[in-house]
Amino acid sequence: MMSIRLLRYSLPSFNNHQIFIGNSLFFNSCCSIPKASIRSLTKMASYSTLTSSSSSRLLFRQLFEKESSTYTYLLADVDHPQKPALLVDPVDKTSDRDLSLIKELGLKLIYAINTHVHADHVTGTGTIKSKDPSVQSIISKASCAKADLLVEPGDKIHFGDLFLEVRATPGHTAGCVTYVTGDGPNQPQPRMAFTGDALLIRGCGRTDFQGGSSEQLYKSVHSQIFTLPKDTYVYPAHDYKGFTVSTVAEEMQYNPRLTKNEETFKGIMANLNLAYPKMIDVAVPANMVCGMQDIESKAS
Numbered sequence: 001m002m003s004i005r006l007l008r009y010s011l012p013s014f015n016n017h018q019i020f021i022g023n024s025l026f027f028n029s030c031c032s033i034p035k036a037s038i039r040s041l042t043k044m045a046s047y048s049t050l051t052s053s054s055s056s057r058l059l060f061r062q063l064f065e066k067e068s069s070t071y072t073y074l075l076a077d078v079d080h081p082q083k084p085a086l087l088v089d090p091v092d093k094t095s096d097r098d099l100s101l102i103k104e105l106g107l108k109l110i111y112a113i114n115t116h117v118h119a120d121h122v123t124g125t126g127t128i129k130s131k132d133p134s135v136q137s138i139i140s141k142a143s144c145a146k147a148d149l150l151v152e153p154g155d156k157i158h159f160g161d162l163f164l165e166v167r168a169t170p171g172h173t174a175g176c177v178t179y180v181t182g183d184g185p186n187q188p189q190p191r192m193a194f195t196g197d198a199l200l201i202r203g204c205g206r207t208d209f210q211g212g213s214s215e216q217l218y219k220s221v222h223s224q225i226f227t228l229p230k231d232t233y234v235y236p237a238h239d240y241k242g243f244t245v246s247t248v249a250e251e252m253q254y255n256p257r258l259t260k261n262e263e264t265f266k267g268i269m270a271n272l273n274l275a276y277p278k279m280i281d282v283a284v285p286a287n288m289v290c291g292m293q294d295i296e297s298k299a300s
């Protein structure tokens with residue numbers, strides 16, 4: 001049986017594999033926002049969206065970086081006294097915005113998580129860590145990148161009493177993972193899958209560089225994402241058409257690439273003819289060290 005490592009968090013001391021904080025009840029986001037923050041939150045609303053889950057203690061925000069059309073996701077356990085939070089796929093250019101929002105909401109950021117080594121923008125994990133060194137960066141071990149914590153399939157990333165499960169979804173890059181909210185009595189329902197570039201809304205990540213493979217991507221999506229409950233929300237790392245969220249059922253029915261058989265899918269992917277991302281030569285080396293390129297170069 002696969003062993004499951006637990007990444008838990010506790011204050012004040014960190015221990016990567018021994019971390020835990022308390023119990024909790026259900027979440028009412030409005031009650032947790034200090035009055036002084038209401039005006040700033042109204043301003044934030046112009047570039048973030050909120051999806052509330054009625055049966056959840058989860059605070060959730062979807063944030064957008066418009067130059068690379070990247071979504072960053074903020075999740076926090078607001079029923080926990082310390083309100084531990086994590087960011088999925090932060091971008092360097094918007095890390096100040098994300099940190100301000102986290103401060104205004106009274107959250108304690110503990111993890112900055114990457115779904116993969118992005119080729120089109122620099123991750124915000126480095127800039128975030130330079131401002132708050134207690135935040136730990138996370139990426140998959142399979143990505144061969146450097147981070148504070150390297151996760152593997154089956155790992156659980158805990159923040160308070162909530163957790164994300166790690167699923168391997170290679171194909172866009174060799175090290176891509178999807179983070180899925182936990183399956184359990186106190187976890188958000190429906191579940192939420194942060195698919196990175198493996199599965200986009202009515203699309204999917206390209207497979208023509210960074211160890212990409214259309215064959216692998218097809219298998220990853222069908223075995224690791226389409227097997228989730230049909231009502232699972234799909235939250236991708238990018239959208240180029242104005243979509244914000246989908247579901248597993250919707251993508252299984254309407255995704256124009258992944259509803260096809262494997263051979264047709266491979267043909268589609270081989271003929272996308274997309275230009276290389278403009279920032280690829282800067283972004284990939286920076287993201288291989290989770291945005292810590294300045295520190296790394298000073299050390300060597």
Ligand SMILES: N[C@@H](CCC(=O)N[C@@H](CSS)C(=O)NCC(=O)O)C(=O)O
Pocket residue numbers: 068118119120197203204205206207238272274275276277278279
């Ligand atoms: N024009 C953008 C890059 C657009 C692009 O290639 N997006 C990637 C994800 S980021 S590597 C992708 O997989 N797209 C799939 C698709 O079907 O569009 C830039 O120059 O940054």
